[in-house]
């Protein structure tokens with residue numbers, strides 16, 4: 088007979104404990120730096136090497152670029168289809184210039200699949216938004232770039 | 240006491256699932272019942288089939304890793320490791336010490352998270368609401384730690400062939416260290432809350448019993464095998480990674496009933512905590528990714544290696560023709576194998592034991608259907 | 610006008626009765642509304658959550674919103690269902706549950722309480738009537754899960770009616786009356802709540818009452834993990850709301866009965882009678898929520914074993930003990 092009384096006392100002892108609920112959306116969750124949310128993209132840095140599109144296991148990146156007057160490749164379109172992107176982060180891993188990155192945007196719900204097809208502008212805006220939210224993280228990234236730049 | 244002798248009943252087909260609250264995903268069970276006795280049961284699977292094995296034939300080895308996340312989505316780290324381990328064996332690469340330790344830590348934490356969810360969901364099946372939500376509190380802490388180390392809460396994609404993707408962020412190991420005593424305390428709480436409860440005991444003791452022979456005949460592994468009393472744990476029997484360096488026990492059951500299966504989950508969490516504790520003490524510093532070529536080509540041949548997953552032996556069988564993509568990939572999915580026993584277990588049981596038995600077999604549909 | 614219990618039936622006493630009924634109905638609805646909210650809150654707190662908190666301050670209007678939602682939902686009647694019975698079942702379930710409230714003495718003045726001499730029997734009879742609604746609902750839905758749920762429900766509630774009745778007999782013996790008002794007065798007179806001399810009876814009663822209410826750990830008829838939702842699987846919209854309402858009104862009635870029979874009803878020092886009553890009923894409510902968070906569900910065959918092999922003998926023993934006690938005390 089003792090067993091279930093023990094159980095009852097356990098549940099009662101939980102009653103006054105601190106609650107763990109986060110009042111989303113009033114309170115946004117804190118995402119760590121490595122969090123893999125929707126991508127952000129920095130068009131100036133992209134060298135159109137196509138590595139990200141090649142590594143992507145779901146083939147959801149499509150991009151195109153042209154050579155400008157200095158024979159440098161410039162990105163023209165860069166779309167990610169978030170209908171099939173699995174947010175694995177492999178694309179960010181291979182990018183030589185670190186211009187495709189993950190952000191902490193995670194609210195992707197939408198009323199139409201078409202709206203999940205996000206283009207370069209949206210991704211760039213996402214970068215701007217990320218900069219606004221986490222200026223210190225972006226500054227750190229830039230500092231790291233700066234450090235690595237002379238080495239390469 | 241066979242009610243068929245007393246009352247004339249008609250056979251009835253009952254469709255449990257695919258939309259049913261406790262089939263843990265999309266799983267359908269066609270049960271033929273007569274009165275309250277189950278005459279036959281037939282699992283229908285495939286609702287979650289995504290063709291992972293076929294897809295893998297068109298993917299490079301690194302690209303397959305995120306797909307393994309989605310097999311047994313409650314224990315993605317272990318799946319990650321199973322694939323990487325097989326490929327590493329094939330390539331014969333050396334893995335840096337620190338990476339091995341990190342792998343062990345996350346794998347054991349993952350095992351705890353997965354077992355926790357089993358206990359919560361099992362009790363939910365049996366009608367108790369509290370444990371499910373308690374289990375989620377601890378799991379949340381683990382998942383949050385995973386989030387910090389690899390950036391995702393469920394589909395980690397953390398391991399790489401030759402090591403792990405990231406080193407632990409600063410302070411992470413301390414977080415894990417703090418988690419251990421907390422988890423120990425919570426485990427005691429589960430013991431108090433569930434193990435002694437008479438109603439629970441009455442529902443699971445002696446229910447869904449089978450012996451070692453049956454278990455072996457059906458090829459069961461993991462807790463489903465150990466509950467019959469056979470000490471078979473790949474971490475011990477075929478030590479992989481660095482498991483031979485740790486001191487831990489393999490708890491085994493006696494009766495092979497649902498209670499043993501439940502209780503082993505609890506005991507295994509304790510052992511996993513022990514492993515994590517030791518690993519944290521011993522972890523060296525150093526690189527976390529070994530020297531592997533950028534484009535991984537597995538030499539032609541056939542390779543298999545299995546590891547002890549949360550639900551049994553997860554194995555990857557790779558047939559390679561020397562290219563950067565597998566010629567054929569076959570996954571040994573423990574849930575799928577364990578599920579085969581279900582009809583046999585259910586036959587002749589009372590309808591009210593159905594869920595106690597189904598829950599204790601512990602299947603994850605993502606893995607069954609792959 | 611308010612002393613209608615002892616007056617001949619005239620227009621003014623009839624009016625008073627009517628007002629009384631409406632007041633009790635509103636009270637019951639209020640208790641149910643906030644009972645549900647309290648359940649969700651308490652469950653939440655016990656599980657490290659905060660419970661409903663969006664609609665109104667502290668989620669106070671949550672149930673109102675839920676009920677509104679249920680009312681504007683489409684009223685679906687499955688094509689294969691037995692239509693008249695399907696429509697009738699929720700009403701059949703609800704009416705007796707509400708009628709049972711008539712005999713509960715809420716306060717000392719008990720103006721809204723029917724002081725019938727057979728109060729306890731009346732209560733038992735009505736609670737047995739509710740089963741029809743549940744069973745018909747399960748039958749008429751023409752769904753296997755509903756049918757099993759309905760049958761289980763009928764079997765369970767009928768069986769537990771027996772130990773419930775037996776445990777009440779002990780109280781009736783001690784009080785010397787079946788009138789619930791008299792039971793309370795007897796406790797006041799004795800200066801002791803019946804929970805003490807009738808402890809065994811109380812234990813039997815609490816178990817049987819929980820089973821009667823189909824609440825955890827005896828919630829087999831609607832075991833969601835086995836039977837989807839039991840007898841009301843096919844119901845939706847306000848018909849489903851009716852079943853829910855029945856359940857909670859019945860819970861309220863049972864809380865009232867517990868308070869009256871074992872915890873001294875409205876009697877108690879310092880505080881006014883209705884407050885004592887409310888506190889005691891709330892304690893019963895809390896106990897039920899607490900159980901729900903802790904207990905797994907009992908198995909169907911063990912349920913019957915518990916009823917016939919444990920509770921029934923215990924109830925009989927209690928009855929005999931009470932009789933002896935009473936005889937000895939009366940002699941002494």
Ligand code: SF4
Nearest residue numbers: 143172173175176178
């Ligand atoms: S996150 Fe993965 S799936 Fe998504 S675009 Fe990058 S590589 Fe492709």
Ligand code: SF4
Nearest residue numbers: 133134136137139182
């Ligand atoms: S990998 Fe980076 S640089 Fe190359 S195309 Fe993709 S985004 Fe541009």
